[in-house]
Amino acid sequence: MSDRDSINTLSVSVNMTKLITIFGSTGNQGGSVVRAILAHPELSRSWRIRGITRDPSKPNAVELSQQGVQMVAADLSSKSSILQAIRGSDAVFGVTNYWEKGTLEFEVMQGKNLADAAKEAGISHLIWSSLPFVSKGRMCLLFLFPPVHLSEANLYSSNTRKTP
Numbered sequence: 001m002s003d004r005d006s007i008n009t010l011s012v013s014v015n016m017t018k019l020i021t022i023f024g025s026t027g028n029q030g031g032s033v034v035r036a037i038l039a040h041p042e043l044s045r046s047w048r049i050r051g052i053t054r055d056p057s058k059p060n061a062v063e064l065s066q067q068g069v070q071m072v073a074a075d076l077s078s079k080s081s082i083l084q085a086i087r088g089s090d091a092v093f094g095v096t097n098y099w100e101k102g103t104l105e106f107e108v109m110q111g112k113n114l115a116d117a118a119k120e121a122g123i124s125h126l127i128w129s130s131l132p133f134v135s136k137g138r139m140c141l142l143f144l145f146p147p148v149h150l151s152e153a154n155l156y157s158s159n160t161r162k163t164p
């Protein structure tokens with residue numbers, strides 16, 4: 001095989017891989033998705049990973065980039081930064097950060113930013129890490145959970161395909 005053939009083969013295989021952008025890649029939830037894909041024999045070949053962090057220079061972000069993850073800066077509080085970070089993705093895994101301000105409005109705003117940006121960028125598959133709306137049931141003192149659910153409600157209204 002000539003050098004040109006090798007380059008063409010490489011270029012075809014790179015083009016055939018899909019791109020998943022993972023929010024929370026430096027944390028527990030997003031990090032577990034990154035590790036699961038990297039450790040999977042087929043998924044690691046068919047998917048490239050873009051990891052989102054607010055600070056690509058932090059040690060665990062650098063560690064991820066050394067494992068082949070493309071680390072990109074974005075902030076869930078900024079829709080424009082999300083939009084820029086998710087462009088070209090086939091799938092996006094999303095989390096929100098309730099603890100950043102500790103208010104319902106703030107977490108809903110982050111969820112809405114992500115859902116709106118995904119819709120605007122034409123993302124065909126948004127994977128949303130969420131929880132059931134438990135305050136509708138018997139566990140009504142779990143005050144943290146409604147914001148996640150309300151963010152999720154925004155996804156339902158955004159026409160983005162949802163993975164349960």
Ligand SMILES: NC(=O)c1ccc[n+]([C@@H]2O[C@H](COP(=O)([O-])OP(=O)(O)OC[C@H]3O[C@@H](n4cnc5c(N)ncnc54)[C@H](OP(=O)(O)O)[C@@H]3O)[C@@H](O)[C@H]2O)c1
Nearest residue numbers: 024025026027028029053054055075076095096097098099
């Ligand atoms: N664990 C649960 O049961 C549960 C339930 C509901 C909601 N949540 C929420 O889900 C989030 C992820 O959970 P976890 O256990 O994986 O948390 P974690 O280990 O503390 O990790 C938080 C992750 O979120 C990223 N992040 C935080 N604020 C961000 C922002 N404004 N913009 C972009 N990325 C941001 C962090 O990235 P950098 O610091 O690198 O920027 C980090 O990767 C938490 O923030 C939590 O509030 C968790």
